[in-house]
Amino acid sequence: MTSAGHIEPREKHLSIGGDWTLAHYATLRQQVDRVAASQPAGKQLDLRQLGGLDTAGAALLAELMGAEQLQDLARSSPYLSPERRALLETVARAMASAPPAEAIPAPTIRSQLAELGYTVEGYWNQQRLVMGFTGQVLSTMARLLPRPRRWRITSLVVHIQQTGLNALPIVALLTFLVGAVVAFLGATVLRDFGATIYTVSLVALAFLREFGVLLAAILLAGRTASAFTAQLGSMKANEEIDALRTLGLDPVELLVVPRVLSLMVTLPILTFVGMLSGILGGSLVCLLALDISTAQILAILQRDVAVIHLLVGLGKAPVFAFVIAVIGCLEGFKASNSAQSVGEHTTSSVVQSIFMVILLDAIAAIFFMEMGW
Known part of the structure; x- marks a missing residue:
């Protein structure tokens, strides 16, 4: 012992x-x-x-x-x-x-400013890379569109199904629930002024201009951008992209353009479905909780809601779709030959896509407000 x-x-x-x-x-x-x-x-x-x-x-x-x-x-x-x-x-x-353990110096204003500078520089380099890759994608699309024989129809249809049809139920359900919540909040505030009838206009304008396209874009940023990054990152790790270049094929033409076009087709459709579902959810609350009849709801929508609001919301959808697809594909190409790198870039693509969607939506809202649209 x-x-x-x-x-x-x-x-x-x-x-x-x-x-x-x-x-x-x-x-x-x-x-x-x-x-x-x-x-x-x-x-x-x-x-x-x-x-x-x-x-x-x-x-x-x-x-x-x-x-x-x-x-x-x-x-x-x-x-x-x-x-x-x-x-x-x-x-x-x-x-x-063994080298002696170095004491970690206490942070100073100079070191904190240096760290802030490195962060800003890294963000600027990332934006330069995004702009360069965007130019490459646009030039490839301009070269392909006049040549229908070069179009990847099968790949385009597959990606439309994966990014659009498969995402339709979750987009419709989410926007329906958010529409009901917006109607409840609007009715709570407007009841104090005796103007609950305007809840219908509030829900309709909110979803036609903002919530319909924004919720659909955020859902696709988390669902589709991550899928694009994981797919291309796995191909990069398995050296399949290098094999395409060895065969004389352009990875941007073969892999990126079909994904970008498919998302530009599906996001406007999902946005329109989200608008209808959100208005339906809000109208259901108005019908059941506020005693506003269906005829009144339809009359308010026809009288007070102009078509320009629908066009504003749908007009932002292709831009958001292009940004989401480009960021997702770029992060996939940036991944290295390891599972950890693929996971990190997948997370990065989701964060960047959501950030850019919200930023562009804020810029568009200010622009449309100044234009009186």
């Missing part, structure tokens, strides 16, 4: 006894810290009562005594076997050659 190691302070040395092994590391760690704090440095070690010894125990002895002093003791002590002498010398030599 083994006994835990111990340290007994003497007048001129420290007596080491028991087993200095990994099994007793926690106890030995406490003893070493206590002795190091209470005993003066430079005391020799008496190893006559030393029991078991492994690398963990040798490392603690090196901390207690110092790496160089432990090397000298290992060479001169007559109580050590050749195996233990070799173990102590190896551990002491390794700890002596």
Whole structure:
């Protein structure tokens, strides 16, 4: 049965006894810290009562005594076997050659400004890369559109099904629920002014101009942009994109353009469905909770809601779709040959797509407001 190691302070040395092994590391760690704090440095070690010894125990002895002093003791002590002498010398030599741990400097204003500068520079480089890739995609599309024989119809139809038809139920359900919530909030505020009848106009304008296209775009940014990045990133990791270039095929023409065009086709459709579902959800709340009849709802929509609001919402959809598809494909091309890189760029594509969609929507809202549209 083994006994835990111990340290007994003497007048001129420290007596080491028991087993200095990994099994007793926690106890030995406490003893070493206590002795190091209470005993003066430079005391020799008496190893006559030393029991078991492994690398963990040798490392603690090196901390207690110092790496160089432990090397000298290992060479001169007559109580050590050749195996233990070799173990102590190896551990002491390794700890002596290890670089000292550098203290982490406290953050200063200069370091924080430098970190902010690096972040801004990285963001600017990312935007330059996006703009360059956008130009490459646009030039490839301009070269392909006049040549119908070069169109990838099968790939386009497959991506339309994956990005549009498969996303239709979740877009309709989400916008329906958000429409109901907007109607409840609008009715709560307008009831104080005796104007609950305007809840119908509020829901209709909100979904025609903003919520319909914005919710659909955010859903596609999380659902489709991530899928594009994962697909292209996996192809990059498997060197399939390099194989396409070796065969003389353009990856942008073969992989990117069908995805961009499919998203530009499906997002306006999803936006229109989202508008209808949101208005339907709000109208249902008006019908059940506010006692506004179906005839009144239809009359308000026909009288107060102009077609320009529908066109504003649908006009933003192709732009959002183009940005989402380009960012998703670009992040896929940036991935390296590892699963971790593919995961990181997939996350990055979702974050960038949602950010750019909201930014462009805010810019468009200010522009349309100034134009009086």
